[in-house]
Amino acid sequence: MADDVAIAVSDLAKRYGEVEAVKGISFAVRAGTTTALLGGNGAGKTTTLSMLLGVLTPTAGRVTVLGVEMPRHRHRVLHRMNFTSPYVDLPKRLTVFQNLRVFADLYGVRRAKDRIAAVAEECDLAALLGRKYGELSAGQRTRVSLAKALINEPDVLLLDEPTASLDPDIGDRMRSSLERYQRTSGCTMLLASHHMGEVERMCDDVIMLRAGRVVDQGSPDALIARYGRQTMEEVFLDVARGRTGMRNVPTAGAGADEVAI
Amino acid sequence: MSVSAPARVVQFSGVEASMRRIFGIVRRHGYLIFRSWARMISMAYYPTVTVVLWAFVTIYLAPSSNLLRDAPGLFIGAVLLWDLMFRGQLGVSLTLIEEVYSRNLGNLFVAPLTLPEFMAGQLVMSVLRAVVGVGGACIFAWLLFHYSIFSFGFALIGFFANLVIFGWAIGLAVSAMIVRVGLGGEELAWAAMFLVAPVSGVYYPISVLPAWLQVVAEVLPSAHVFEGMRAVLLQGVFPWNHFWIALAENAVYLALGAALFAWAVRDARVRGTLLQMGE
Numbered sequence: 001m002a003d004d005v006a007i008a009v010s011d012l013a014k015r016y017g018e019v020e021a022v023k024g025i026s027f028a029v030r031a032g033t034t035t036a037l038l039g040g041n042g043a044g045k046t047t048t049l050s051m052l053l054g055v056l057t058p059t060a061g062r063v064t065v066l067g068v069e070m071p072r073h074r075h076r077v078l079h080r081m082n083f084t085s086p087y088v089d090l091p092k093r094l095t096v097f098q099n100l101r102v103f104a105d106l107y108g109v110r111r112a113k114d115r116i117a118a119v120a121e122e123c124d125l126a127a128l129l130g131r132k133y134g135e136l137s138a139g140q141r142t143r144v145s146l147a148k149a150l151i152n153e154p155d156v157l158l159l160d161e162p163t164a165s166l167d168p169d170i171g172d173r174m175r176s177s178l179e180r181y182q183r184t185s186g187c188t189m190l191l192a193s194h195h196m197g198e199v200e201r202m203c204d205d206v207i208m209l210r211a212g213r214v215v216d217q218g219s220p221d222a223l224i225a226r227y228g229r230q231t232m233e234e235v236f237l238d239v240a241r242g243r244t245g246m247r248n249v250p251t252a253g254a255g256a257d258e259v260a261i
Numbered sequence: 262m263s264v265s266a267p268a269r270v271v272q273f274s275g276v277e278a279s280m281r282r283i284f285g286i287v288r289r290h291g292y293l294i295f296r297s298w299a300r301m302i303s304m305a306y307y308p309t310v311t312v313v314l315w316a317f318v319t320i321y322l323a324p325s326s327n328l329l330r331d332a333p334g335l336f337i338g339a340v341l342l343w344d345l346m347f348r349g350q351l352g353v354s355l356t357l358i359e360e361v362y363s364r365n366l367g368n369l370f371v372a373p374l375t376l377p378e379f380m381a382g383q384l385v386m387s388v389l390r391a392v393v394g395v396g397g398a399c400i401f402a403w404l405l406f407h408y409s410i411f412s413f414g415f416a417l418i419g420f421f422a423n424l425v426i427f428g429w430a431i432g433l434a435v436s437a438m439i440v441r442v443g444l445g446g447e448e449l450a451w452a453a454m455f456l457v458a459p460v461s462g463v464y465y466p467i468s469v470l471p472a473w474l475q476v477v478a479e480v481l482p483s484a485h486v487f488e489g490m491r492a493v494l495l496q497g498v499f500p501w502n503h504f505w506i507a508l509a510e511n512a513v514y515l516a517l518g519a520a521l522f523a524w525a526v527r528d529a530r531v532r533g534t535l536l537q538m539g540e
Binding site for chain 2: 014016046047050053054055056057071075078079081082083085087088089090091092093094098101102103104105106107108109110111115148152153185
């Protein structure tokens with residue numbers, strides 16, 4: 001594996017009984033970049049992220065994160081990773097500070113109070129530290145989840161729909177926080193998103209999934225040009241609806257799965 | 262080749278990090294319980310009410326019962342020890358159930374926390390819950406009826422250890438069921454212990470059971486503890502044989518409970534239920 005590859009996925013597959021959620025995908029994510037996993041509902045994005053996190057055992061294939069094989073040796077690298085997802089939540093009866101303090105312990109963060117103060121500042125949470133998580137608005141909770149995801153200053157950050165259900169203002173603030181963090185830390189980010197503006201703004205590379213396969217990949221500009229479209233939204237619709245024959249578009253199963261970005 | 266980590270946030274490593282993670286689980290549930298008077302009171306409420314009930318039964322029956330005249334603490338001691346085991350089991354199960362209710366299990370399992378560390382956190386919480394719950398009842402028993410649990414002397418340490426460990430074993434098995442079937446298995450957390458109650462001889466000797474149930478009782482550490490308790494109260498001796506048998510059985514049950522829980526979590530990783538488990 002190349003030195004600058006943070007995440008390497010090879011022939012990764014996940015089957016639930018008769019359902020093949022992920023069908024032998026391969027890709028690599030360069031260290032220090034932000035990459036999007038795009039695809040419609042059921043395309044396999046969350047399943048792929050779950051396997052990268054070591055919380056879901058693949059049926060076949062290989063995943064390495066920062067050179068460490070997942071899920072077998074996940075405990076060697078999980079302290080350098082973190083994630084947010086709408087599928088998980090934080091204890092509602094604990095205050096924001098208490099939640100962050102617990103995760104500082106779980107990620108082994110020294111000088112936890114200083115670090116909590118720093119992430120609270122970064123995520124605009126300083127005034128909310130004493131409030132119970134369950135009393136917060138959706139936007140405030142999302143900021144707390146982001147603060148939790150940054151508590152250990154991860155080298156690899158996996159974000160599952162990080163701005164889902166946020167109003168444009170809060171969504172923009174969230175994206176700004178992530179961009180700032182990425183710039184200052186050199187972190188590798190992989191995000192699953194349905195927000196194409198977010199992808200165009202934040203991502204260096206895009207991996208397009210459909211029905212558990214990688215059907216295309218490249219930079220947002222390259223994809224837009226390849227599909228002869230104006231925006232990623234239009235590219236997304238082309239891919240989601242199986243319109244892959246515009247210009248120079250690789251078809252699923254014809255090598256698209258094996259391109260490293 | 263690994264990408265090197267930039268030196269920024271300093272993290273604990275090795276045993277220190279492991280202890281910190283266990284403490285993180287204890288801290289999380291400590292925040293929930295020990296900063297809420299309502300929760301503290303509710304933990305002590307049931308054991309206290311039960312102690313009061315059995316204390317009055319003792320007062321009523323003692324004049325006509327040689328047994329209770331000789332050992333007035335027979336029922337109160339039994340109910341306190343029983344609750345110790347019950348709280349021990351609940352402490353393990355509820356620590357997991359709280360995470361499932363909170364939809365926080367996914368956050369925990371993508372953190373560096375290992376399953377043995379999570380289990381260790383469950384066991385510590387179990388002891389704390391048992392001490393708070395039964396401790397409150399003990400104080401009431403002493404204030405209202407002048408009964409002290411410490412009248413068992415050093416035997417109390419043996420009883421405590423064996424009952425709490427058996428509670429842990431059942432709690433881990435219940436945790437496995439909850440991970441396997443979801444919150445539908447929550448009822449087990451409350452009901453599991455009552456399955457072993459009749460065969461444990463909490464309020465009566467094992468000899469009153471039918472012969473085939475006595476065989477079942479032999480393999481329950483709780484039955485040995487309560488036989489031991491009666492030996493201490495009625496004969497004034499600590500039956501070491503019961504203590505060692507209970508301890509050996511507990512070693513087996515605890516290993517089985519932990520293995521079952523580990524299997525359930527491994528299975529959940531395959532089925533993909535860990536991240537989305539919740540209400």
